Amino acid sequence: MIYNGIMQLTGTGYFLALTVVCLTASPSFAHHPVLDAEPRGLGAFGFQMRFENISANALEQDGSEISNSQGLSYDNRTQWLEGIYTFNRTFHAVFKVPFQTKTGRLPIGAQVKDLKASGMGDVNLSFPISRYFNAMGFTSHMAMVPHLLLPTGSTDGELPLGRGTAGYGLALVYDCETPRLYGRWEVFGHAGSKGDDDVKRGNFFGVDMGIGGFPVINEEREFSIKLTLETHARVQMKDKYTATLAASTGGSSVVGHQHAGFYAAGPSVTYSNDNTGGRWIEVGPSATCYFRNMAFRLDAFFPAYRKLNGTQLANDWILQFTFGMTLSKLFPWMQ
Amino acid sequence: MNALGILSTIFVLIAAAPEKTREIKDPSQMIAEVKGMVCVFCSFAVREKLERLEFLDKKMFRKGKVANVEEGTVTMALARGKPVDFAGLYRIMHKGGYDIQAVHLNLIGTLAGKGDAMVILNEFSGQEFSLVDEYRRPWWGPEDFKGKRISVEGVIPEDVLANPEAWVRMVVRVKSARLAPDRPAEQKQEDKER
Numbered sequence: 001m002i003y004n005g006i007m008q009l010t011g012t013g014y015f016l017a018l019t020v021v022c023l024t025a026s027p028s029f030a031h032h033p034v035l036d037a038e039p040r041g042l043g044a045f046g047f048q049m050r051f052e053n054i055s056a057n058a059l060e061q062d063g064s065e066i067s068n069s070q071g072l073s074y075d076n077r078t079q080w081l082e083g084i085y086t087f088n089r090t091f092h093a094v095f096k097v098p099f100q101t102k103t104g105r106l107p108i109g110a111q112v113k114d115l116k117a118s119g120m121g122d123v124n125l126s127f128p129i130s131r132y133f134n135a136m137g138f139t140s141h142m143a144m145v146p147h148l149l150l151p152t153g154s155t156d157g158e159l160p161l162g163r164g165t166a167g168y169g170l171a172l173v174y175d176c177e178t179p180r181l182y183g184r185w186e187v188f189g190h191a192g193s194k195g196d197d198d199v200k201r202g203n204f205f206g207v208d209m210g211i212g213g214f215p216v217i218n219e220e221r222e223f224s225i226k227l228t229l230e231t232h233a234r235v236q237m238k239d240k241y242t243a244t245l246a247a248s249t250g251g252s253s254v255v256g257h258q259h260a261g262f263y264a265a266g267p268s269v270t271y272s273n274d275n276t277g278g279r280w281i282e283v284g285p286s287a288t289c290y291f292r293n294m295a296f297r298l299d300a301f302f303p304a305y306r307k308l309n310g311t312q313l314a315n316d317w318i319l320q321f322t323f324g325m326t327l328s329k330l331f332p333w334m335q
Numbered sequence: 336m337n338a339l340g341i342l343s344t345i346f347v348l349i350a351a352a353p354e355k356t357r358e359i360k361d362p363s364q365m366i367a368e369v370k371g372m373v374c375v376f377c378s379f380a381v382r383e384k385l386e387r388l389e390f391l392d393k394k395m396f397r398k399g400k401v402a403n404v405e406e407g408t409v410t411m412a413l414a415r416g417k418p419v420d421f422a423g424l425y426r427i428m429h430k431g432g433y434d435i436q437a438v439h440l441n442l443i444g445t446l447a448g449k450g451d452a453m454v455i456l457n458e459f460s461g462q463e464f465s466l467v468d469e470y471r472r473p474w475w476g477p478e479d480f481k482g483k484r485i486s487v488e489g490v491i492p493e494d495v496l497a498n499p500e501a502w503v504r505m506v507v508r509v510k511s512a513r514l515a516p517d518r519p520a521e522q523k524q525e526d527k528e529r
Binding site: 089135137139217 | 405
């Protein structure tokens with residue numbers, strides 16, 4: 001889940017767009033419920049609630065931390081409600097609905113403001129197309145997962161909950177498992193069109209990997225524990241906005257933004273926001289407890305590498321808790 | 336070979352174990368080898384659906400069955416006098432995302448010829464099974480087995496389980512066979528009453 005906001009700092013005579021990049025390892029676009037173990041059985045359901053907490057307090061410029069004398073910060077607590085339905089071994093349908101509470105101390109115009117917003121964000125729908133391979137003591141799964149991001153989140157106010165535009169993407173997933181070992185690899189990308197604010201958020205690409213195993217299996221109690229090391233790598237392009245320029249020199253008035261500078265007149269110009277995008281890698285442990293048809297998972301992600309463009313707020317670590325369950329039928333009377 | 340292929344090979348080599356000899360001496364039990372069943376959580380829905388099978392003795396194990404993901408097996412307790420629904424078992428596993436590699440069982444009854452086939456009427460379930468050797472030819476057995484009560488350890492392979500035509504009279508490949516003692520009188524009486 002990535003939030004981009006463009007704000008201004010005037011008074012110093014230059015245009016500074018501060019972008020908050022939520023370096024979320026959140027599997028918003030690739031991973032699928034339930035905790036990546038989609039129910040295999042025909043007509044089976046899976047649901048999960050995922051609680052994600054991201055705090056960004058560090059101000060970085062060209063890859064190095066700089067003084068954050070104004071105490072700029074950004075917090076995003078998201079509760080995801082996710083579900084999956086398995087039509088058959090091949091086709092599934094997934095929904096992911098975020099409920100967000102965002103707070104931030106961010107520059108708006110000439111001021112630094114304390115902002116808050118809460119509500120539903122953009123809903124993600126995806127349709128995994130899977131293929132399983134089974135052998136004695138081994139199973140593997142490949143999937144192609146196209147997704148749509150629906151612009152259901154509000155774009156009102158200075159801290160929007162949604163992107164204001166639909167998005168789309170594709171993930172390729174491979175995972176394999178033995179009773180004691182587990183591995184998962186994913187490659188995915190996401191693109192979107194221009195939003196209400198004439199900004200096209202940067203496309204991003206990601207590679208996720210989780211490797212580990214099951215140190216505890218107790219069949220009698222239907223209980224097991226999985227431990228994995230997760231690695232998430234992301235590359236995000238810069239945001240772009242297209243604006244109509246008035247013919248002027250020494251400064252220009254651009255729809256929705258103000259610049260100090262010189263721009264040649266033209267019907268429209270596309271700018272890149274140099275304070276958006278970047279690349280980063282996060283690493284962290286993940287522990288999952290399984291009991292019967294329920295699963296509880298705790299993830300912690302730490303930045304191992306980060307190179308953000310321009311000046312941006314960046315988080316230090318991310319915590320995520322997930323509870324999920326599978327059901328062979330939604331209601332007791334169903335066959 | 337690409338990276339995915341290498342990784343999968345490593346996983347399979349680690350997982351692969353020498354083929355286990357599954358001995359099953361008890362006609363009231365049956366063992367299914369299930370491909371892909373490696374996870375207690377992932378197999379929950381399938382294990383739940385197995386409970387619907389009427390031929391299971393739900394008083395035994397956990398509602399008639401117990402899974403072992405490390406061996407990839409489901410051991411089922413059979414109810415006396417109830418025919419095993421192999422078709423239902425296969426369908427539940429297949430729809431659940433798994434594949435049955437083989438079913439191991441123990442049959443006890445009298446060997447008899449029926450047309451081209453050698454058949455045993457399993458006393459425990461009341462079902463008839465065709466017995467074949469490893470080459471899928473009718474299994475004749477030693478001369479002194481004819482007309483006698485025998486105990487057969489057999490296996491039903493995957494291609495037979497997946498073949499609807501075989502569900503009428505299941506074909507069992509004989510692993511071992513021995514003469515069985517005469518049926519206890521009370522058991523004969525029980526079967527008569529049933």
